[in-house]
Every structure is written in C-alpha cells, then in structure tokens.
Amino acid sequence: MTTRREILTRSAAVIGAASSGLLLPQMAMAQSDKVRVGFMLPYTGTFAQLGVAIENGFRMALNEQGGKLGGREVEFFKVDDESNPAKGIENANRLVQRDKVDVLVGTVHSGVQMGIHKVARDSGVLSLIPNAGVHVATRAQCSPNVFRTSFTNSQPTLALGKAMVDRGHKKAVWITWNYAAGEEAFEGFEQSYTAAGGTIVKKLGLPFPNVEFQALLTEIASLKPDAVACFFAGGGAAKFLRDFHAAGLSKNIQLYGSGFLTEGVLEAAGPAADGVLTTMHYSDALDTPRNKKFRLDYAKTFKAQPDVYAVQGYDTGLLLIKGANAVKGDLSNKKALYAAMEGATIDSPRGQWTMSKAHNPIQDMYLRKVENKENKVIGIAQKAVADPATGCRMG
C-alpha cells in the first residue's frame, strides 16, 4: 500500500531533481553571459568617499566603452568592506564564493587588502587593487592574478629625496605615524634621500592615529634641520600642517611629504599648507589635455570633482578593458588575459604609465607645491619610478 506520505516525498524528490536539472544549465549560461565584477570598497566610515570615487572612476572607464568588457555585458556586485581588516577575508569570500565574480576590485585600506590578497591567492580570482599601497602585495607575495593600478607606499617618497637635495636641503628630519604605511613610506625616503647625498638627522614617530604633535614639533625646532619630510594622511594630515605652521617652523624649515599629506585636506588646512612640497603620481591641477577632459567628463557625470582616487578607479577600469579586449571577453583564458594586462600601457589622466613585471605601475612622480588650496604641479620629480619589487617571484 502506498501511503500518502510516500507519495508526497516521492513527488518532492522528483520535483527537486527536475528543478535542479533544469536550473543548472541556466546558471551556467548566466555566468558565461555577463562578466561579473565585484567591488569590495569602503562605502561607510572615514574612507567612504574614497570608495565612491573609485567606483565612479571605474564605471566611467567602462561607460566610455559602451559599458562592455570585450564585447560582453557587465554585472556588478558590491560589498562594503567598512575598512575593517577583521572582516577582510570574509567579505572577499562573499564576492568570490557567493557571487562568483570574475574580477574583484578593491580596496583602500591596506589591512583589508591583505584579506583580499589571501582570498585572491587561494582562489585564483583576478584581483585589481585600486588604492591600497601595502608593499607585500606586489613584492614577496606578488601573484600572477593580482594587479595594482595605484602605487606602493614607498613610491612617492622614492622621488622625494633628490628633489629635496636639489633644493639645497641636505639635513632633514623624518616624521610619521608608527604603523606599516608610515614605515613603508620611510623606506622610500631613506633610500632616495641618502642616495642623493642627504642626511637624516632624526626619525620621529608617534602612535597611529595620535595627533598631539606639539612635543615633536618642539623637538624638530631644537634639531634645526633644513627640511622636514613626512607621511600623514586624512584628518591627521590637516592637523599636522596647521600645527607645523602655528609653531612657526614653516618660516625656516621647508616641509616635504608623500603626496597624501595634501590630498583632500587643503580646505581644512587653509593657508597653513601654502608652500608645502609633495611628490605624487597625480594632481588635480595637472595641466594636460587628457586630464582636463577626464575632469570635465567626470564632473558632468557624477556632479562632483574627481580626485586621485577617482583616477585610480578609472585606470583600474582601463586596465581591465585592455585585458578583456585582448581575449575578446573570455576572462577564463587567464594566460592571455594576464599577459595583455602585464604589458599594458595605460593612457591615464595622470600621464601614461606601464605595468611592471611585479604588477605595479611604473609611473612619473610629480613635484607639487600647495598654492591657494591647490596642488600646483611644478615639474616631474622623477620619471618612470618603479617599486623595487623586492622578493617578487611570479609563478
């Protein structure tokens, strides 16, 4: 005798088998249909605006191509990484395993980047870094499927030393927060400054993100250096610029820095920032037709002024387009895809740059001077600066 329950379970099994059988080809089709791009960026918290700028820039690059990658439609997935390193791996896995993205674009915070990096190395998913400058991602732990379109933390300061000595500033004090990015920026400064014949009188530091600089400024005054070089960013940078000025140090001591010192904080720093010299791969005020067109188009589309982060997002899009076009949208052809991206020359608003063997930009560093709340470009501090890529073995 067949009970009612048996009928129910059997029919359920049949339906289940049928539906899964029916669904599988559809899902596979969906995957080959559209390129799945995952953004893992900060959409809340201190870095929220950076995340938005990067995504805007990336979308703009794609839209200039009719919104397609190698002829294929694009589907976007988004995860807010909250700049929280503790959730880095978990969030990256959500994109890679749940959403099955072909490309992961992210992120800003170096700590979070290390989480993405682990997932990228384990899963082999194509990982594009639009900002985080943590050295190891393109040095000892470099990987064929990981490309960076921004900078390494020591790249801007690698161009700083010679510019300082050229200006007759041969005795300098270095100051930064005692954390990874600060240490990495120091590495570039130490190398370039001593090579150019400068002497680092003292290396000062304070815990991140402490902003009580007064004691260290007093110490700088007593050391009487020709110049001070530093790495600070964000709110702390604005405060450092103001304190340095208020302490009267800017009268006799020239202040230099990695470009992030004067990005996005000039309104807050006011006249205290005037005359500060920094090195970086971009400036809003860069006077080239390419940059002017980019800035105009961006402002029209997003009703906001682009910054260096928007440029980096844009370049990330350009790089992916180069790769996807070379393989006609077949991102599973990894060998050809990576080869096309590795040899790519990117026609960026920042100026042309090429992708190094370690997958980090080889790019010009501009020397910039703050005038009237603007980073005025006064020349190229150093052409084609490459990260040393110490310990990188692709394989």
Place this chain on the structure above:
Amino acid sequence: MDFANFLIQLLNSLQYGLLLFMLAAGLTLIFGIMGVVNLAHGSFYMLGAYLAWFLASQFDSLVLAIVVGTLIAVALGWALEWLLFRHFYHRDHLDQVLLTFGLIYIFEEVRSILWGDDVHSVPVPELVNWSIPLTENLSYPVYRLVISAVCVALALGLYFLISKTRLGMKIRAGAFNREMTEALGINIRLIHGVVFALGVALAAIAGMIASPISSVYPGMGSSVLIMCFVVVVIGGIGSVRGALVAALMVGLVDTFGKVLMPQIAGMAVYMLMAGVLLYKPEGLFKQ
C-alpha cells in the same frame, strides 16, 4: 635637550594635561556620583568639536559658538539623563556599557547624517591668532595658552562649585549616601540631572576649545576616550582631584616619552598606568 627646550616641553605637557583633565573631569564626576560607566563620553567631545565648527561658520564667531554650543550640550546632557541614564543607575555596569556603547554608534551616525564625513577646520579667533617667538625656529601659538587658561579657570570653577557651594554640598552628599540624602529632603533626581549635564558640557567644551588646533573629523571621540579612561583609572575612579593630578602626569609622560623614547611612546602612558595600579590598585586618590 637644553634647558630652554626642556621648559617648552614642560609647557607642552602642561597644556596637553589640562585639556585631558577637562575631558576626564566629566567622566569621573558622572561615575563618582551616579556610578555610570559612560563610554559615550568621547562622543560628547566630538559633538562639541562639530558644534564649534558648525556654529562658528554660522555666527562667524568662535566665542559665540562656544556659548551657544555649551547651552546645547547642557540641554543634551539633561535630556539624555532624563530619557535614558536615570533608568540605569541601579542596573549592572554591563548594561550601562551596552547602552553607552550603542550611543557611540548613534552619535557617529547622527554626525554623519547632519554634517557628513569630511574633515573640517575651525579658524582660530583673530585676536589670539598669533604666536610668541621662543627660539629662532619655534614660536608658541597664543591660542594654546588661551586653552590652558580656560582649562585652569574651569578647573578652579569646578573646585569652587563642589567644595564651596550649597549645590556642591548636595552633590557630595548624594555621592556619599544616596538614600540618606533623599531622606533629608534633597531632590536627588535634580542633582543627577545637573551633574550629568555638567559632565557632558565639560566634554563638549573641551571639544569646542580644542577644535581650532585639533581639526574636526569623524571618530575623533574614540581616540580621546581611551586616554580619558586612563586618566580616570590612574586618578582614582570618581575623584576630580585625582583626575587633575593624573591628567598632568599623563601629559608629562606622553610628551617626554615621545621625545626621549620614541620607540615606546605609544606604551609609555599605559606603563605609567600599570605602575600606578601595581602600588595603588584603586588609583591615586580613592574616592
């Protein structure tokens, strides 16, 4: 370090210590009298700074902004006490921690909605926007001296209020024995409201007067909160006098730690705290 620089560093540590005291005084008052652990104290500092920035841009005057901002802070403190905190005096410390931890997030979100996530600067009032030259390279910003003067004035005012006035007597009585004070016909509810509003106002004032030198940025409250707790713990929980001594000690250790031993500057203050707790487990001045 020569003698002149030593004196300047001493001035730096005094100035930093006094500002810390302003912050910690409110925290220790609220704990000492109501027994509430208030993790949201740093948020009041941030709120003060944002109020100073916003109001100063509206009124074109920092002094006016501080006056209005203080009134807003007092009103906010009073309202929070009435709405939330008075229900938590008899509850477990863990409940209070959860409440105030939640408040941190609420204040951050409200700040983000009202004023965005940008870094802002507050102009130093013209009258004190100059520096006194000390050495050939170094000048001392007059505004920093003004901050110290305001802190000293408020510290004296607080001392006078608590030890010399009738209200202060009631506050001390309430802290000593709540039931007995109520039995004597003193409205302890009212006293609690006053003390809480005072504590909030102190933190907000610290944020407001510090805003021209610290800039105004998201999350600025959380960084000072930890230092506040260090000061309160070293000084003895609930003791205003202890907070003053501890704040000055922390200022000294932090300043000279940064200069003399930069490698361990981050730890120096905590080593001081550990050292004090080793010999005086309840802080320097037990209430």
